[in-house]
Amino acid sequence: MSVRSVCLAAAAAVMMALGQGCTVTTTTGDFVDQYERCNASTDDCAAGFSCQNANTMVAGASGPGAFCTSSCSSSSQCPASADLLEGVCVVSNGTGQCYTACVAGSLACPSGETCVEVAGMMPYCVPGSGGGPVVTFAVYDTCSSGTDPCASGTTCVEANTMVAGQSAPGALCSLASGCTSSDDCPTAPTGLEGVCVIANSSGVCYSACAAGSLACPTGQTCVESAGMMPYCVPNGT
16 A cells, blocks of 8 residues: 555544544643642643632732632641642631742742741741732731631631620631630630630630730730639720
């Protein structure tokens, strides 16, 4: 058989295969490693990750940046980055997302991200740059419900008790799952114990304190109750 005949036969076989429903798959976006910036419309994230808007922002940004991440409730669920840096779980605004850990400065982060340093947490990279990062609030810090990002494992919840003379409770970064005893409550960044206060049919963890508001996070008052360890209550209105 001539070379020309062989070529024609091969071409015919290809055409027959295509006629029987074979398809060719192409991708138009880029492959993006875990924790890097991405475009949800065009980019493909590493296996196990998806392109999502971050649940925290850099100060001055009009909205959150998107990056390749996965859901979490603790940092043990977050894989290491492509650079083998640890994963950090950040729980904020009702969601938990994995971020990559970092050292100091944005140069330690993927392009277009900023290294956030938070008391009580490993620093991590947030999509966005310029103006400095939004502060992530440590466990038991005063916060604004629904808007402030809390430390890993906590979320901004309304206090179930109030400072005397106030008509509305404040909010603090505490366990979203609540508590049934103080054993459920994490230790404060200051090293003080967590105290479970059960009131109004719910249990909320607060930071223990000594005497006076200076022992409490900013915007909170040390409350002394008979039979209980003193604890810090967010000042409401």
